[in-house]
Amino acid sequence: MAKIGVRVEATEENTQQRDFTNLPNGDYALEISASDIKEKNEGTRDHAINLSVTIDVLAPEELKGRKFFGNYNLQHPNSQVQEIGQRQFACLLRALGMNEAPEDSDELQFITFHARVGMGKDSKDKNADGTPKYAARNEIKKYYYPDEGNVPEPKVDAAPVAANDNRQASRAPAQQQESKPAGRRPWGSK
Numbered sequence: 001m002a003k004i005g006v007r008v009e010a011t012e013e014n015t016q017q018r019d020f021t022n023l024p025n026g027d028y029a030l031e032i033s034a035s036d037i038k039e040k041n042e043g044t045r046d047h048a049i050n051l052s053v054t055i056d057v058l059a060p061e062e063l064k065g066r067k068f069f070g071n072y073n074l075q076h077p078n079s080q081v082q083e084i085g086q087r088q089f090a091c092l093l094r095a096l097g098m099n100e101a102p103e104d105s106d107e108l109q110f111i112t113f114h115a116r117v118g119m120g121k122d123s124k125d126k127n128a129d130g131t132p133k134y135a136a137r138n139e140i141k142k143y144y145y146p147d148e149g150n151v152p153e154p155k156v157d158a159a160p161v162a163a164n165d166n167r168q169a170s171r172a173p174a175q176q177q178e179s180k181p182a183g184r185r186p187w188g189s190k
Contacts, residue, residue: 022137022138023057023138025116025117025156026154026155027114027117027144027154028116029058029059029112029114030055030056030057030114030117031055031110031111031112032054032109032110033054033056033109033110034053034109035052035053035108035109036052036105037049037051037105038050038052041077045077046077047075048073048077049074049075050074051071051072052069053070053072053108054069055069060156063156069137070139070140072089073085073086092108092140094143094145095113095114096111096113097147114146114152115141115142115143116140116142116144117141118138119137119139120137121136122134122135122136
């Protein structure tokens with residue numbers, strides 16, 4: 001028998017379980033609650049700098065407190081990856097009301113911003129059984145800028161969405177039943 005050595009109480013507050021399913025598509029009020037800079041291959045031509053953030057939902061109320069995660073490739077050996085990452089980061093900065101990046105990533109935290117959240121894509125890498133190595137997860141699809149004055153009220157889309165399957169829920173029922181021959185392109189043959 002081994003002694004635990006610490007006192008832990010199982011109260012209602014510390015035993016609440018969190019929901020880790022993906023958020024439904026929708027417009028959200030959000031804030032960054034944690035951030036971290038990760039560097040790889042420092043001092044080489046493959047030097048990469050990545051900003052990782054934890055994003056908390058503030059509204060709509062029924063999803064308040066839920067979290068998802070984001071990454072911004074600020075520097076990357078692949079110029080296209082770096083360009084995309086810097087463009088996404090610039091959009092975040094504008095949504096936060098900032099004109100340029102702060103010196104410290106902590107300065108990005110606890111500022112309310114608005115964005116459209118949706119599902120990304122499954123990873124291209126596959127497991128031995130053909131399933132994606134990494135399933136699709138939430139990502140920001142569009143940032144709303146306060147200087148444009150078109151920030152929508154936070155709300156989820158009307159159609160409920162199963163975890164990791166926003167694609168099917170967004171299609172009309174007739175489209176879901178319609179099946180096309182495998183390998184055929186919808187815009188014609190090539």
